[in-house]
Amino acid sequence: MHKRTGALWSSFSYWWGRRSLQSRLVAAYIFIILGPCLLVSFYSYRAINNTYVRDAVDKNSYLLQMEKTHILNQIEAMERAAQMAYSDKVIRNYLLNESDPSLGELIDFNTTTFVNLNRIQFNNPNIEHLRLYSRSKEVHEIWPIIFREERVSMEPWYQQALKLQGQELWSFQKNDPDPMQRYTGQAPEGQPKVSLLREISIPAGHHVGMIQVDMLLSRFTPKTYTDVRDNQSQMFITGDGLQLFTRADNSFEEDNPKLNIAITERLRQYAETGEWDVHYKENGNSFLLVHTPLTQIGASLLNVVSMENVMKDISHTRNLIIGLNIGFIVLVTAIAYVLNAFILKNLRRLTETMKRVRRGEAYTGISIRGGGEVGELAHHFSKLMNTINTLVAQAVNKEALSKEAELRTLHNQIDAHFLYNTLENIKMLAEIENQRGISDALTSLGGMMRYNFKWSGEYVKLRDEIRHIENYIEVMNIRFEHPITLELSIAPSYLELEVLKMSLQPIVENSVKHAWSAGAEELQDRSIRIQISEADGEILIAIRDNGFGLSPERLTELHTSIYAKEEPGMAASGSAAGGYRGGGIGLRNVHQRLQLFYGEAYGLEVKSQAGEWTTVFMTLPKVLLTGDRQI
Structure with a gap:
C-alpha cells in the first residue's frame, strides 16, 4: 500500500511538474480560495440548519404552551365542578341515605339540588358528564347524574380512586361507556x-x-383532535x-409504525432521567418531538413536527450556498x-527567446519593460x-592562436632536427677521439632538447619528468668540480x-643555481633528493637540497613573491634569474x-x-596515466 501510494504521488508530481506556470498558479488560487469557501460554507450551513431547527422547536414549543394553557383551564373547570358537587351537604346526605326517602323529599331534592347540579354542567359546556355514585343500594338513581356505585365498581379506575382516599385521580379512557347500559350488545362510540x-x-x-x-379529549385538548388537518405536525397527549x-x-403513525414505541421509550426515559431527545428519524423521514409535561394530571403533551418542509428549505439554502461558491x-x-x-x-x-537561442538562432536581445523578478531574469539572461x-x-580567437602556435612548433621542429643531427655528428667525433664524458x-x-621541443600536451608521466631532470643534472655537472x-x-x-610538464x-x-651559490668550493657533498609520499588521495613531492x-x-620575501597575484609589470620587476635570491618568478610560475x-x-x-x-x-x-587515458 505504501509503495502504491508513493507511485501515485510520483506520477502526480511528474504530471504536476509538466503543467505550465499559469495553470499551476490558477490551480493554486482555486485551492487557496476553495479551502476557506468550504470552511465558511460548512459552518454557515450548520448555523442555518441549527437556526431552522431552533425556529421550528421554538414555534412548536409556543403552540404547545398555548395548548397547555387551554388544558390547564379545562382542568380548573373540572376541578371546580367536582368541588362544588363535593361540598354540597344536601348531595352528601342524599348519597348517604340508607332508607327509602319520602315522595316530598324526592320532589324537593329534584327541584332544588338536582337543578343546581345540572346548572354546574350547564355553566361548563365542555364538561361531558358530571356523575355521582352512591354506595347505598337504597338511593334513587336520577339520570344522568346520580347512580349506584355498583354500576362502575368493575371499572379499572374505581379501585385506583379508592386507594387515593379522597385525592384526585385523572384517568384517560379511549371510550365513553354508558353506566346505564342502555345499549347492551352495541359497542360504545369511540370517543376518548x-x-x-x-x-x-x-x-x-x-x-x-x-x-x-x-370531558371529551376533543374539548380537553382541541389541537390534538382538530379538524384542520396539518400534514406537517401532529399533537399527542399521554395519559396514565x-x-x-x-x-x-x-396520522404520522400510518407511515411510521415505530413512532409510538419511540415516543413511549422517550417518555419513560424522561420520567427516569429528566432528559429529552428532540430529534427522531424513521424511514428516511426526520421529525422533531417537542414535549411539555402536564404534571398536575400526570400526563404529557407532545407535538410531532415533520421536518420535510424544513429540510426542503435547508436543502434549497445549501444548494444556493454551493451555487454561490461555484x-x-x-x-x-x-x-x-x-x-x-x-x-x-x-x-x-x-521563454520563447530562450527556445530560439537553444535552436541555434542568433540572439538579438530582448526588451522587457518594468521591473520585478521577470525583468531581473531578462536582464541577467541578456548579460549571460x-x-x-x-x-x-575568445574561443574562436584561441583556436586561431593555437593553429598559429602549431605552425610555429612545426617550424621549430624543423630547426630542432638540424640541431639534433649536428649534436649527433659532434657526439660521433667525441667517441672517435675517445672523449666519453663529452659524448x-x-x-x-x-x-633535454627532445623533451623541450616535443610538446604534445600539458601532462606527462613522472618518469619522463625525472628522466629530464637526470639529463639536466648530468649536463650541469660538466661545469662543477664537485x-x-x-x-x-x-x-x-x-x-x-600525471604531472605538469616542466613542473619539477x-x-x-x-x-642547482642558488643552493650553493656562496662557498661552493669548500662544499664537496652536494645533493638534491626527490621523495614522493601519499596522503588522503593527494601526492606530496618533496625536493630537498643540502645547500x-x-x-x-x-624565506618570507620568497613566499610573498610565490603567492602574489600576477599584476602588469610584475615580471619586469623580478629577478632575471628567477631563483631564491631573485624575485622567485620561476617558483611562482610553477x-x-x-x-x-x-x-x-x-x-x-x-x-x-x-x-x-x-x-x-x-x-x-x-x-x-595509462597511454592517453586517465585512471
Whole structure:
C-alpha cells in the first residue's frame, strides 16, 4: 500500500511538474480560495440548519404552551365542578341515605339540588358528564347524574380512586361507556375522554361514594383532535400508563409504525432521567418531538413536527450556498487567468527567446519593460548571452592562436632536427677521439632538447619528468668540480603519475643555481633528493637540497613573491634569474600553473633552515596515466 501510494504521488508530481506556470498558479488560487469557501460554507450551513431547527422547536414549543394553557383551564373547570358537587351537604346526605326517602323529599331534592347540579354542567359546556355514585343500594338513581356505585365498581379506575382516599385521580379512557347500559350488545362510540375521579369520604375514612367529571379529549385538548388537518405536525397527549391519544386520520403513525414505541421509550426515559431527545428519524423521514409535561394530571403533551418542509428549505439554502461558491470560484478563476496571462506575458516572451537561442538562432536581445523578478531574469539572461558570445569569440580567437602556435612548433621542429643531427655528428667525433664524458654530456643535452621541443600536451608521466631532470643534472655537472648527486626515493608505482610538464625541472634548476651559490668550493657533498609520499588521495613531492638555506626574512620575501597575484609589470620587476635570491618568478610560475590546472587547493610550499637545507613541497592530485587515458 505504501509503495502504491508513493507511485501515485510520483506520477502526480511528474504530471504536476509538466503543467505550465499559469495553470499551476490558477490551480493554486482555486485551492487557496476553495479551502476557506468550504470552511465558511460548512459552518454557515450548520448555523442555518441549527437556526431552522431552533425556529421550528421554538414555534412548536409556543403552540404547545398555548395548548397547555387551554388544558390547564379545562382542568380548573373540572376541578371546580367536582368541588362544588363535593361540598354540597344536601348531595352528601342524599348519597348517604340508607332508607327509602319520602315522595316530598324526592320532589324537593329534584327541584332544588338536582337543578343546581345540572346548572354546574350547564355553566361548563365542555364538561361531558358530571356523575355521582352512591354506595347505598337504597338511593334513587336520577339520570344522568346520580347512580349506584355498583354500576362502575368493575371499572379499572374505581379501585385506583379508592386507594387515593379522597385525592384526585385523572384517568384517560379511549371510550365513553354508558353506566346505564342502555345499549347492551352495541359497542360504545369511540370517543376518548379524560375523567376526574374523587372518593366521597365523610367523615374521613367512611366511604360514601364517588364523583366523576368527564370531558371529551376533543374539548380537553382541541389541537390534538382538530379538524384542520396539518400534514406537517401532529399533537399527542399521554395519559396514565403512557397511553397515546391523538387523531385517528391523517396520522404520522400510518407511515411510521415505530413512532409510538419511540415516543413511549422517550417518555419513560424522561420520567427516569429528566432528559429529552428532540430529534427522531424513521424511514428516511426526520421529525422533531417537542414535549411539555402536564404534571398536575400526570400526563404529557407532545407535538410531532415533520421536518420535510424544513429540510426542503435547508436543502434549497445549501444548494444556493454551493451555487454561490461555484460561481465565486469560476469568477475568481477567470480573473486570475486573465491577470496571470497579463503578468506572465513577459515571462513567455523570455521563454520563447530562450527556445530560439537553444535552436541555434542568433540572439538579438530582448526588451522587457518594468521591473520585478521577470525583468531581473531578462536582464541577467541578456548579460549571460553577452558573456557567452564573448567567450565564443575568445574561443574562436584561441583556436586561431593555437593553429598559429602549431605552425610555429612545426617550424621549430624543423630547426630542432638540424640541431639534433649536428649534436649527433659532434657526439660521433667525441667517441672517435675517445672523449666519453663529452659524448655522455651530448647525449643528455640531446635528451633535454627532445623533451623541450616535443610538446604534445600539458601532462606527462613522472618518469619522463625525472628522466629530464637526470639529463639536466648530468649536463650541469660538466661545469662543477664537485658534481651534484641526484637522489630518488620514488616507488615504481608512482612513476606512472600525471604531472605538469616542466613542473619539477624549474625547482631543481633553482637548487642547482642558488643552493650553493656562496662557498661552493669548500662544499664537496652536494645533493638534491626527490621523495614522493601519499596522503588522503593527494601526492606530496618533496625536493630537498643540502645547500646553505634561506634566512627567515628571505624565506618570507620568497613566499610573498610565490603567492602574489600576477599584476602588469610584475615580471619586469623580478629577478632575471628567477631563483631564491631573485624575485622567485620561476617558483611562482610553477605554483600558478599547478593552481590553474588542478585548483586552488594545490601548489608549492617552501621551507628552509638557514645554513642547512631548503625543501620545496609540491601538492597535486593522484592521477595515473595509462597511454592517453586517465585512471
